[in-house]
Structure formats: structure tokens, C-alpha cells
Amino acid sequence: MIPLSGSPGRLADNVMHFGRVLRAAGMPVGSDRILTALQALQVAGLESRRDFHAVLAACMVDRAEHRELFDQAFHLFWKDPDIEGRMRALLLPKVKAQGGPPPTTENRRLGAALFPNPPQPEPETPPKEELELEATMSWTQREVLRQADFETMTPDEWRAAQKLLAKLALVFEPLPSRRMQRAAHPGRIDWRATMAGMARHGGELWDIRWRARRTRPAPLVLLADISGSMSRYSRMLLHFAHALGHADARVESFVFGTRLTRTTRLLKSRDPDLAVGQVMRTVQDWSGGTRITDSLREFNRRWARRTLPGQATLLLVTDGLEHGDTSALSFEMERLHKSCRRLVWLNPLLRFDRFEPRAGGVKAMLPHVDRFLPVHNLASLEQLAEVLAGPAAAR
Incomplete structure (x- = not known):
């Protein structure tokens, strides 16, 4: 076993830089976790790569949904000799070719975290006959951005997605x-x-x-889950709710993790970034745990009659992964379903082709919804806008 104090090189600096990379990629890794990891390495030493990975994971990972991101970052940061080429390749636009290798499954935010300012190739003046090809490529880039998952977007892609979302045509179902x-x-x-x-x-x-x-226009109520696995999707849904609220419609918004918080007034600002940033600073349980049953019970008892008219459309944004007994969750979902005209459940887990409703929470909630839709990219939000513009189906 080799103690950390006697090891050559700059391992402590590399561990600190590795923590900063994880933080830039979206993981909540503070300075306290980096110091804890350095102290733990003093005790555990560097006997094997497996022990080194286990020590860093125990000190820097506190949620199960961050395990995959940590493993990818560890593999690229501490082992791969061609890390620079691979991470820079993640930042370049992809072109599908027949017979080529399968696309990478690595998180693109790692590329932006390791290389925040990648070198750009020198622009070349295209000939006049290539103007049509240039327009086709710009359309392809927009199409790739429409299909990109919110969870794996780089900061530049996230800002571009917000601009496209602001240009989305929002039409509401007219009610007499x-x-x-x-x-x-x-x-x-x-x-x-x-x-x-x-x-x-x-x-x-x-x-x-x-x-x-x-x-x-039909009134709209948004209930968004802001737990650790849902925070990035709910953040984009808050931008969507901000756009809806400034489109001559009555919109009420709530977020819930371990508690329920009304965010309608916080989204009144004209600037969507300032409005969503104010919500993130005000809500105390952002990106924490989740209690779906307790949050729905509080909404039904305290807010349903005041903010949920009978002709309203309710958007419920959550993955439905509730622990424990789900009989109470089924009861609260039934009450919620009877209080509105249309209940639309938006679940990012539907992005997986092999998704099946096997979890107890999903089984308890699914019988009480009118529409079950994905919410993981811009294309899914465009589909949601079409649903809101159309009439509600008869129950």
C-alpha cells in the first residue's frame, strides 16, 4: 500500500481538478467533498485502481442517478490516454453514416467541463454553389438539437435550446x-x-x-418534480411555463421535492433566466429528495380549490418513482384527476424505448391520467404544445 503523503506527482491537484470537472458537468461536488476525498485517500492509500475508484465515489457521489456520470468521468479522466481527442469529439456535431461505428453514449457535458473553450476550426469561405448545402447543414443542426436530451446537453446547447423554446408558437384550446x-x-x-x-x-x-x-384560453396548472433525477427536466419545464404565462393564458405553477412550493409569482419576471434563477434560489429542496404522495396531498387539501378550476389542464411532471406503500398515492391521484378537465403526465423515462410501468408508483398513477407523454427534449415539448392546443378527449 502506498500512502498519499509519500506518493510522487501532483495527485492532490488532480483530485481537486477532477472534482471541479464533476461540478461543471452537473454534480453537486463542493470543496468539502474534495477535502474529504483527500483525507480518505490518506487512510486508504493507492493499493489498486478499484480502491481508488471506490474512495472517490464514496466521497463525491451521493445520488444513484449520478453514478453513471461519475463512472464515465473517472474512466476518461484517470485512464484513457486519448482523453483530449475523445472529449473534443463529443463537442463536435455528429453526422450519421451507413456502416459507421455506433454513436457514443457518453455525457456531452463532460466534454464541455473538461474543455470549456475548444478550439474552433478556421472558417472557410464557401463557394457560391455550396450555399444550398450550408442551409441544409444549419437545418440538420437544429434537428439534432431538437432531439438532444436535456440531461446530456452542454451549456451552449442548453442556451440554444432556450432560444428555440422562446420561438415556439403557443396556442391554447379556446373554451366558451x-x-x-x-x-x-x-x-x-x-x-x-x-x-x-x-x-x-x-x-x-x-x-x-x-x-x-x-x-x-384554457387555464393551465403545472406541478413539477424538482428532485435530483428530475431537476434538469423541470428546469426546462419552468422555462416552458414562463413562456405559457406570457401568452395570454392563466398559468399556475408549483414545484415539489420533499415539500410543495408555489412559484407562480416568481415566474412573473419578463426575463425567463431571471425568473427560473429566482425559483432555484428560493426553493429550499431543489435537486433533493422527493415525496410525491405528501406533495399531492398538500396540493389537494390547500391549493386545488383556489388554483385548479374545473376546466383547467393539469401538467404533472415526475418520474413516478415513489417508495413505500402506493395506495395513498393512487387515492391522491384520483382526487387530482376529478378536480381538473384534463390531466397530462409528463415522464422523462418515456425516452427509453423499452420503458415498462413496473414501478409501484407508476402503476398507481397511470390509471388516473388522460395523456402519458415524454418530456426530455425540444421535440417532446413541441408535441406537448400541440396537445394543449387541441381539444381534450372525452373520459
Whole structure:
């Protein structure tokens, strides 16, 4: 066993740099964890690579969903001799070719964390006959960005996705109200306007005036899970809710982890980045644990009658991975389903082709939803916008 104090080289500096890479890639690795890892290596030593990996994982990983990201970063940072070439390749756009190797499954945020400023090739002036090809490539880049998973986006891709989301055309289902308005097409006669027209023409009936019911956009309520496995998806959904709230619609938003927090007023700012940043700073349990049953129970008892009208559409964003007895979760979902006109469950686990509802929480929630949709990329949000614009299906 080789103690850390007697080992040559700059291992302590490399461990510190490795922690910074994990932090830039999205893991909550603070300075306290790096110091704990250095102290643990003083005790465990460097007998084998397996022990070294176990010590760093025990000190820097506190959630199961971060294990895969840590393993990839450890493999690339501490072993691969061609790390620079591989990580720079992750930052380049991919072009599919027949017969080529399968695409990499590594997290692209690792490339941005290790090389935040990759060298860009010198731009070449394309000939005039290649203008059409250049336009096709720009369309391809947008299409790749539409299909990219929010969890693996680099910071540059995340900002580009926000810009595309702001340009998304948002149309809400029109609902008839009790108020009436003048109409140009025949329907219900507007007797007051018709009689006033007759009085102006000496009592003769020159034109019949019509009226129809006014329409208003369907109200929307968002319930977003902000636990560790859902925080990045819910963060983009908050940008989506911000865009909905500034599109002449009544939008109420709530987030929940271990507790339920109303965020409607926090999203009133015109700048979406400032609004979402204020939500992340205000909510105390962001990217922590999750209690789906308790959060839904609090919403049903405290907020449902005040913020959830009968004609509202409810968007529930969660993976449904609830621990323990799920009978209470089924009861709260049934109450939630009866309180709204349409309940849409958005689950990022649907991005997997082989997803099956085997978890107890998913089985308890699924019978009480009207639509079950994915929410992991821009294409799924465009599909959600189409669902919100269309009429609700009969239950």
C-alpha cells in the first residue's frame, strides 16, 4: 500500500481538478467533498485502481442517478490516454453514416467541463454553389438539437435550446365563456343592437345583428418534480411555463421535492433566466429528495380549490418513482384527476424505448391520467404544445 503523503506527482491537484470537472458537468461536488476525498485517500492509500475508484465515489457521489456520470468521468479522466481527442469529439456535431461505428453514449457535458473553450476550426469561405448545402447543414443542426436530451446537453446547447423554446408558437384550446360578444355570422340574435339599428332607420329592419359566446384560453396548472433525477427536466419545464404565462393564458405553477412550493409569482419576471434563477434560489429542496404522495396531498387539501378550476389542464411532471406503500398515492391521484378537465403526465423515462410501468408508483398513477407523454427534449415539448392546443378527449 502506498500512502498519499509519500506518493510522487501532483495527485492532490488532480483530485481537486477532477472534482471541479464533476461540478461543471452537473454534480453537486463542493470543496468539502474534495477535502474529504483527500483525507480518505490518506487512510486508504493507492493499493489498486478499484480502491481508488471506490474512495472517490464514496466521497463525491451521493445520488444513484449520478453514478453513471461519475463512472464515465473517472474512466476518461484517470485512464484513457486519448482523453483530449475523445472529449473534443463529443463537442463536435455528429453526422450519421451507413456502416459507421455506433454513436457514443457518453455525457456531452463532460466534454464541455473538461474543455470549456475548444478550439474552433478556421472558417472557410464557401463557394457560391455550396450555399444550398450550408442551409441544409444549419437545418440538420437544429434537428439534432431538437432531439438532444436535456440531461446530456452542454451549456451552449442548453442556451440554444432556450432560444428555440422562446420561438415556439403557443396556442391554447379556446373554451366558451358565459359572456357574449358581437358576431359577424348568423347564430343568436342580438336584439338590443338590432332594435337600435331599426331606431336609426325609422323603425325599418335593415340588418339583423348577431352575437356569440366569448372564448378564453384554457387555464393551465403545472406541478413539477424538482428532485435530483428530475431537476434538469423541470428546469426546462419552468422555462416552458414562463413562456405559457406570457401568452395570454392563466398559468399556475408549483414545484415539489420533499415539500410543495408555489412559484407562480416568481415566474412573473419578463426575463425567463431571471425568473427560473429566482425559483432555484428560493426553493429550499431543489435537486433533493422527493415525496410525491405528501406533495399531492398538500396540493389537494390547500391549493386545488383556489388554483385548479374545473376546466383547467393539469401538467404533472415526475418520474413516478415513489417508495413505500402506493395506495395513498393512487387515492391522491384520483382526487387530482376529478378536480381538473384534463390531466397530462409528463415522464422523462418515456425516452427509453423499452420503458415498462413496473414501478409501484407508476402503476398507481397511470390509471388516473388522460395523456402519458415524454418530456426530455425540444421535440417532446413541441408535441406537448400541440396537445394543449387541441381539444381534450372525452373520459
